[in-house]
Each structure stands twice: as structure tokens, then as C-alpha cells.
Amino acid sequence: MTTRVHPVVTEVTDRIAERSRPARAAYLARIREAGDRGPARGRLACANLAHGFAAAPEPGKRALRGKTKPNVAIVSAYNDMLSAHQPFESYPPVLKRSVMRAGGIAQFAGGVPAMCDGITQGRDGMQLSLFSRDVIAMSTAIALSHDMFDGALMLGVCDKIVPGLLIGALSFGHLPTVFVPAGPMPSGLPNGEKAQVRQRYAEGKVGREELLEAEAASYHSAGTCTFYGTANSNQLLMEVLGLHLPGSSFVNPGTPLREALTRAAGERVAGLTAQGGEYTPIGEVVDERAIVNACVALLASGGSSNHTLHLVAIARAAGITLTWADLADLSAVVPSLTRIYPNGPADVNHFHAAGGIAFLVHTLLRAGLLHEDVRTVAGHGLWRYTTEPRLVGGELAWEEGPKRSLDLDVLRPADAPFSVDGGLKVLTGPLGTGVIKVSAVAAEHRTVTAPARVFDDQADFLAAFEAGSLDGGDLVAVIRYQGPAANGMPELHKLTPALGVLQDRGQRVALVTDGRMSGASGKIPAAIHVTPEAALGGPLSRLRDGDLVTVDAAAGRLDLHGVDLHDREPQGRAPRGEEWAGTGRELFAAFRATVGASDTGASVFPSYGAAPQEVPVVQPV
Incomplete structure (x- = not known):
């Protein structure tokens, strides 16, 4: 060939x-x-x-x-x-x-x-x-x-x-x-059916028993x-x-x-x-x-x-x-x-x-x-x-091997693709640099401009969702202090069903985070891996509720409108001391102190990671 x-x-x-x-x-x-x-x-x-x-x-x-x-x-x-x-x-x-x-x-x-x-x-x-x-x-x-x-x-x-x-x-x-x-x-329970049950559970329409049954039928x-x-x-x-x-x-x-x-x-x-x-x-x-x-x-x-x-x-x-x-x-x-x-x-x-x-x-x-x-x-x-x-x-x-796809709804040739470009974009702007996976995001949802709702933990976002305080208006959910130096950069999959509910209700929503979403980020536009991360003084640490933010996958932009972040002090902070202990986490404190930035692989190895760096302690305002 x-x-x-x-x-x-x-x-x-x-x-x-x-x-x-x-x-x-x-x-x-x-x-x-x-x-x-x-x-x-x-x-x-x-x-x-x-x-x-x-x-x-x-x-x-x-x-x-x-x-x-x-x-x-x-x-x-x-x-x-x-x-x-x-x-x-x-x-x-x-x-x-x-x-x-x-x-x-x-x-x-x-x-x-x-x-x-x-x-x-x-x-x-x-x-x-x-x-x-x-x-x-x-x-x-x-x-x-x-x-x-x-x-x-x-x-x-x-x-x-x-x-x-x-x-x-x-x-x-x-x-x-x-x-x-x-x-x-x-193959077990179709993935689409599993996702629907997860979303209905997030809305309170089904109970834990039905959710567990669906999960067990999928992972079986x-x-x-x-x-x-x-x-x-x-x-x-x-x-x-x-x-x-x-x-x-x-x-x-x-x-x-x-x-x-x-x-x-x-x-x-x-x-x-x-x-x-x-x-x-x-x-x-x-x-x-x-x-x-x-x-x-x-x-x-x-x-x-x-x-x-x-x-x-x-x-x-x-x-x-x-x-x-x-x-x-x-x-x-x-x-x-x-x-x-x-x-x-x-x-x-x-x-x-x-x-x-x-x-x-x-x-x-x-x-x-x-x-x-x-x-x-x-x-x-x-x-x-x-x-x-x-x-x-x-x-x-x-x-x-096969020279043609046996199901064009699943796999297509390069001359008749689902879309002419790949499913991954890099976003840059005053909020930093991140990536967005748009493979599962409908074209009409790939650009969102809305006020920020800022959280320092995904649990706080989910509590706000359950309380109904996120209903009614467009929003860009910002989940910060989730980067590798902050808390090890956990995946934030639990956000997906709740964000999906808001989008299905007609709200325009997006996610911005210095954390991860992995291969299951789904239908919500999500600017992830944002660097510099908030724990190291990145722009997300200076963002406030109500700031107007644009996530634009088409133009590759992560923008902030009408605000100069240099005039602000950071808010919130990464967990410290005993706040990041238990479940073995305290054994990995040295990793947090030496880990490199997301765009260099988020690794602790100096051969390809960043030099050791002090994690700043930012007092909440």
C-alpha cells in the first residue's frame, strides 16, 4: 500500500x-x-x-x-x-x-x-x-x-x-x-438505555434499585x-x-x-x-x-x-x-x-x-x-x-480484512465520514488552554456563551442541581481545583447526567474544568484539562459567579467577556493537610507537589514532566 x-x-x-x-x-x-x-x-x-x-x-x-x-x-x-x-x-x-x-x-x-x-x-x-x-x-x-x-x-x-x-x-x-x-x-444492556436510566435517576424519576439493575445488566x-x-x-x-x-x-x-x-x-x-x-x-x-x-x-x-x-x-x-x-x-x-x-x-x-x-x-x-x-x-x-x-x-x-464497512451507521470509510474533522479540539483564551471532545456533541451545542456558575468541588455543583438553583437560565458550570496539583485530577463523570438534564430542559449549558472527563464526556460541551490549573494560580482561580464565559468548539476559544482577571485575587483553594488524607491520599502528597502540567502529560517524572513546584495555598475570600 x-x-x-x-x-x-x-x-x-x-x-x-x-x-x-x-x-x-x-x-x-x-x-x-x-x-x-x-x-x-x-x-x-x-x-x-x-x-x-x-x-x-x-x-x-x-x-x-x-x-x-x-x-x-x-x-x-x-x-x-x-x-x-x-x-x-x-x-x-x-x-x-x-x-x-x-x-x-x-x-x-x-x-x-x-x-x-x-x-x-x-x-x-x-x-x-x-x-x-x-x-x-x-x-x-x-x-x-x-x-x-x-x-x-x-x-x-x-x-x-x-x-x-x-x-x-x-x-x-x-x-x-x-x-x-x-x-x-x-454486549449487555445497550449503552443508550443505560444512559437514559442514569439521567432519569438524576432527575429523581427512578430509584436506586432500577439504576443498579441497569448497571448490572450493562457490566455483566x-x-x-x-x-x-x-x-x-x-x-x-x-x-x-x-x-x-x-x-x-x-x-x-x-x-x-x-x-x-x-x-x-x-x-x-x-x-x-x-x-x-x-x-x-x-x-x-x-x-x-x-x-x-x-x-x-x-x-x-x-x-x-x-x-x-x-x-x-x-x-x-x-x-x-x-x-x-x-x-x-x-x-x-x-x-x-x-x-x-x-x-x-x-x-x-x-x-x-x-x-x-x-x-x-x-x-x-x-x-x-x-x-x-x-x-x-x-x-x-x-x-x-x-x-x-x-x-x-x-x-x-x-x-x-474487510475493504468495506458492514454497518455504515457505526463505521465509515474516510471518503464518506460522519464529519470531515476529528472529534477533538484545543481551546485557548484568557481562561487558559484546554481540550474538548465534540464527537458526541450536537453542532448546535458546540458554542455556548453564558454566565459562569463557579464551584470548587463537583459535590457542590450536584448539591446546587438537586436544590434547583441551576434551573431556568443558561450557564457555564466551572468546576475548579480539580487539576493534578490540586487533588490528582479526578474524572468528573457524575456531572454528566445532571448537565444532560439541564440541556434537555432547553438550557444552554457547558462545563469548564481543570479536571478530567475521560472517554465518557458525552453530549455536553466540556472544556477539560484547563491549564494553568487553579491550584497553581491559573485564571480559573479568579473567576466569579456571573462572569460571562464563552466555550466555542468551532473557533477553538475559551473566552471571558468584560472582565480583567489581573485585577482580582484568587478565590477558593485546593485541599490541604488533613483535607487531603484518607483512602491512601496522604501517601501521594509528593506527587501533587511535583506533578507537571496537563499539556505536558500531567506526570511526576522530570524527564517529561514539569520541574517540581510548590502548590500555593490560596485562602478563600
């Missing part, structure tokens, strides 16, 4: 490469030096090496003494509370046998934490969610730090887990690494939740980055095809090691072109806005500087090709059946919107991800 790459995609890729040149060169030099030295365990002292294979069975001990057989690390986010990660319980022995069949050996190197934003929504634990990404990255690094490994298998699915695993893996960029998905649960078995939030955006991006086996993202757990793909991942990673003959280090796979491919896939599919944080952080872990401006410029030329909930009624199972990632990659390649000339774990060339896995006579094979 030799279609000429779109000039804007080329221009953005070239400027990222030029901007990143020094950091990328230093990163590549470091990982190539590590790779040239060969298997690290060959340089371990005898006592060190003996510790590394003491528990291995006898054949493994013999293999680990030498350098001829690759040793593969397995790093897993397994726990049996979270549906998406429960299937990983059975993976390690399967993967070990597969690696052995391919001539290697595998060891379970370590586990990483995995928390669920769906469980912690509106709870104190959600304030640890974003920080958990960097904890997972560090946990991955610890798992790989023993210098015993020639390759790695990463087992993870959900929101912060996959970005954390990838950032950690990139710190060992000389190791070939394959990401192993678990797949989505079968092992596997990833089926809406297109951050978890399933992760899966699509890992495939387009070339880190999954082709077509493996959305195969349901417990099926013969899922099991065959898991075995194939173990076999494949052994072949990608230096001993396997196709040495393909992950740090070489994740280059500037791969990062741009991931951005394009995110935009074309209407994926999670969380990836405006995660992709920036992932890129920087590989020595690449990606900016929100790059995403905005790509969004202007990348068409919107999917309608998956919350951007439409279908779930990821329906998307997969309609042609899925294979067709999406095919049509984007034909339109010149993806770089085909990239390295992947499946071999050279992104065209490999236009194929689909099949069981033929009980054996796994890849066949040519």
Missing part, C-alpha cells in the same frame, strides 16, 4: 521529529547501547544470577545459565475484582508454554496495580487514579530491573494501566515487548466494559502503534480465538528477541511516525480525551515531544469515522463486527492519513494491521 501521506500528517510528523531531535537521539543512544551489550544476565555475578533462577524448574535453570535462549518477562495487571483484568489469571502459564515452544523461557517478573475509574467515580479513591499511571510505570520498571530479560509481555487493558505499562516498558526500550489484551465482555461478565472510553481506546491505540498482534484487541475473553491469540503473543515475542532473529526493541517501534499514527487513530475513532494526557506522556518517555497543537492540527484533517458509545449507540463489539480496526486502518491508509512504513511486533509495515485473525482447521492464521 503506497498511498502518499497527507501533507498535514507529514508536516506534523516532521516538526515533531525536529522538535524532538536531541531528546530522541539521546534516548535511542541509551537503548541501543543497552541492546548492544547483549543479555544482561550474562554480566551478572554468580550469586546474582543464582538468585534469578533459584525457583525455576530444572530445564529453566539450565537455560538461564546461558545466553542462547531468550528469557521473557511477564508483567501483569491481573486482579479478580476488575472485569477487564480477571481473564489474565490464566495467562502466565499459557504464555510460558508458548515462549518455550518458540525456543525461549519466561518468568513472571511482577504485578502492577490496576484500579477502575468506574468503581471510584465520585469517591476519594478517584483522586489517586491519574497518579496510578506513574505508579504503574515505576512498578513495571521494578519488574524489569533485575537484568534477567531479553523481552517482555505486558498484560493490561484499562485506563491508566496500559499507558503506565508502556511508559515503564519504554524505560527498558531495548527489550522487544508485546502487549497482550484480554478483550471486551459480550469478565472482559472490558463495552463503551468506547479510555480502556477500549487503549486497545485500539496499542494495535495502531504496532504493539498488539493484528486484530487481537476486541476478541471476547474465553473464546478459542482469544486463547489462540494469547498463545501466539508468547511465541511472537520470543522471535523478536536478539536470539530469535528478528530483534525489534520497543523503543524503536514507538517512534515519531508511530506516535502520529496513534494520534490519527484516536481522532478518527473519537477516542478518549484522557489520551491528550497519556499520548503526550508516552511520547516523552520515548524522547518525543508531542503537543496539544499537534493534535489540533491533525484533528483538522482527520475525519471522524466511527459512532461508538458515547459518540453513538453501538458498542465495541458492534464496531468490531462492522469491520473494526482492520477496516479503520485500511481506510486511513488509503486516505494517506497513516504512516505505513513503520516497525511493528507483527513485522514491518502497518498494512499488516488490515488483516484479521482466523482459526483455520484449529490453527491461527491472518487473512485479508
Whole structure:
């Protein structure tokens, strides 16, 4: 497939490469030096090496003494509370046998934490969610730090887990690494029906019993939740980055095809090691072109806005500087090709059946919107991800994927899109810089000018909604002190049903926040991730009730009318001391003090985050 790459995609890729040149060169030099030295365990002292294979069975001990057989690390986010990660319980022995069949050996190197934003929504634990990404990255690094490994298998699915695993893996960029998905649960209660029940509950029209019944019918078995939030955006991006086996993202757990793909991942990673003959280090796979491919896939599919944080952080872990401006410029030329909930009624199972990632990659390649000339774990060339896995006579094979969508209400070709631009915009103005996901926002709701109603906590907004004090007039709800330095940048999903009720009543409403809304932001225009954040003295800290604010997704503006914020002192403040304690939050105080800005990935790592900064204590006025 030799279609000429779109000039804007080329221009953005070239400027990222030029901007990143020094950091990328230093990163590549470091990982190539590590790779040239060969298997690290060959340089371990005898006592060190003996510790590394003491528990291995006898054949493994013999293999680990030498350098001829690759040793593969397995790093897993397994726990049996979270549906998406429960299937990983059975993976390690399967993967070990597969690696052995391919001539290697595998060891379970370590586990990483995995928390669920769906469980912690509106709870104190959600304030640890974003920080958990960097904890997972560090946990991955610890798992790989023993210098015993020639390759790695990463087992993870959900929101912060996959970005954390990838950032950690990139710190060992000389190791070939394959990401192993678990797949989505079968479809349950349609997402549209679930959303309606949630909104009726917010209005007081149904009780908790009916709400719980709807939620249980939607989230009903092992596997990833089926809406297109951050978890399933992760899966699509890992495939387009070339880190999954082709077509493996959305195969349901417990099926013969899922099991065959898991075995194939173990076999494949052994072949990608230096001993396997196709040495393909992950740090070489994740280059500037791969990062741009991931951005394009995110935009074309209407994926999670969380990836405006995660992709920036992932890129920087590989020595690449990606900016929100790059995403905005790509969004202007990348068409919107999917309608998956919350951007439409279908779930990821329906998307997969309609042609899925294979067709999406095919049509984007034909339109010149993806770089085909990239390295992947499946071999050279992104065209490999236009194929689909099949069981033929009980054996796994890849066949040519669909060349047309099987449901144009869910998945369309690039020459007949749902809209001509992507589902993500960058907003700038006197209130700061933020992002807005407009995939699910009707055109008539994408520009709102209204008085601000300012809150320092989502609970205060919800209390005002329940009291009826938000009824009757247009408004821009401002929820501030929700950024990474304030309280860890929790998702604010609980706002969505209430804001939806106000909009359905005929009020023009929008949201402005320095917090997150994720892939489920829905039909309300929401300017999120606003930076500088209020806790660091950003403009939102000086906003007052009644100030006239415009959220304009079409023009990319976040405006304030008739007010000079420089004449004002900040109001409100981030929680401090014992106000940010309990549920483990006090253990993460150092993260709040060192975390970087949202547009640099909201990370605590100085290599790609901001320098340590003092969180100012602002007294309420």
C-alpha cells in the first residue's frame, strides 16, 4: 500500500521529529547501547544470577545459565475484582508454554496495580487514579530491573494501566515487548438505555434499585466494559502503534480465538528477541511516525480525551515531544469515522463486527492519513494491521480484512465520514488552554456563551442541581481545583447526567474544568484539562459567579467577556493537610507537589514532566 501521506500528517510528523531531535537521539543512544551489550544476565555475578533462577524448574535453570535462549518477562495487571483484568489469571502459564515452544523461557517478573475509574467515580479513591499511571510505570520498571530479560509481555487493558505499562516498558526500550489484551465482555444492556436510566435517576424519576439493575445488566461478565472510553481506546491505540498482534484487541475473553491469540503473543515475542532473529526493541517501534499514527487513530475513532494526557506522556518517555497543537492540527484533517458509545449507540463489539480496526486502518491508509512504513511486533509495515485473525482447521492464521464497512451507521470509510474533522479540539483564551471532545456533541451545542456558575468541588455543583438553583437560565458550570496539583485530577463523570438534564430542559449549558472527563464526556460541551490549573494560580482561580464565559468548539476559544482577571485575587483553594488524607491520599502528597502540567502529560517524572513546584495555598475570600 503506497498511498502518499497527507501533507498535514507529514508536516506534523516532521516538526515533531525536529522538535524532538536531541531528546530522541539521546534516548535511542541509551537503548541501543543497552541492546548492544547483549543479555544482561550474562554480566551478572554468580550469586546474582543464582538468585534469578533459584525457583525455576530444572530445564529453566539450565537455560538461564546461558545466553542462547531468550528469557521473557511477564508483567501483569491481573486482579479478580476488575472485569477487564480477571481473564489474565490464566495467562502466565499459557504464555510460558508458548515462549518455550518458540525456543525461549519466561518468568513472571511482577504485578502492577490496576484500579477502575468506574468503581471510584465520585469517591476519594478517584483522586489517586491519574497518579496510578506513574505508579504503574515505576512498578513495571521494578519488574524489569533485575537484568534477567531479553523481552517482555505486558498484560493490561484499562485506563491508566496500559499507558503506565508502556511508559515503564519504554524505560527498558531495548527489550522487544508485546502487549497482550484480554478483550471486551459480550454486549449487555445497550449503552443508550443505560444512559437514559442514569439521567432519569438524576432527575429523581427512578430509584436506586432500577439504576443498579441497569448497571448490572450493562457490566455483566469478565472482559472490558463495552463503551468506547479510555480502556477500549487503549486497545485500539496499542494495535495502531504496532504493539498488539493484528486484530487481537476486541476478541471476547474465553473464546478459542482469544486463547489462540494469547498463545501466539508468547511465541511472537520470543522471535523478536536478539536470539530469535528478528530483534525489534520497543523503543524503536514507538517512534515519531508511530506516535502520529496513534494520534490519527484516536481522532478518527473519537477516542478518549484522557489520551491528550497519556499520548503526550508516552511520547516523552520515548524522547518525543508531542503537543496539544499537534493534535489540533491533525484533528483538522482527520475525519471522524466511527459512532461508538458515547459518540453513538453501538458498542465495541458492534464496531468490531462492522469491520473494526482492520477496516479503520485500511481506510486511513488509503486516505494517506497513516504512516505505513513503520516497525511493528507483527513485522514491518502497518498494512499488516488490515488483516484479521482466523482459526483455520484449529490453527491461527491472518487473512485479508474487510475493504468495506458492514454497518455504515457505526463505521465509515474516510471518503464518506460522519464529519470531515476529528472529534477533538484545543481551546485557548484568557481562561487558559484546554481540550474538548465534540464527537458526541450536537453542532448546535458546540458554542455556548453564558454566565459562569463557579464551584470548587463537583459535590457542590450536584448539591446546587438537586436544590434547583441551576434551573431556568443558561450557564457555564466551572468546576475548579480539580487539576493534578490540586487533588490528582479526578474524572468528573457524575456531572454528566445532571448537565444532560439541564440541556434537555432547553438550557444552554457547558462545563469548564481543570479536571478530567475521560472517554465518557458525552453530549455536553466540556472544556477539560484547563491549564494553568487553579491550584497553581491559573485564571480559573479568579473567576466569579456571573462572569460571562464563552466555550466555542468551532473557533477553538475559551473566552471571558468584560472582565480583567489581573485585577482580582484568587478565590477558593485546593485541599490541604488533613483535607487531603484518607483512602491512601496522604501517601501521594509528593506527587501533587511535583506533578507537571496537563499539556505536558500531567506526570511526576522530570524527564517529561514539569520541574517540581510548590502548590500555593490560596485562602478563600
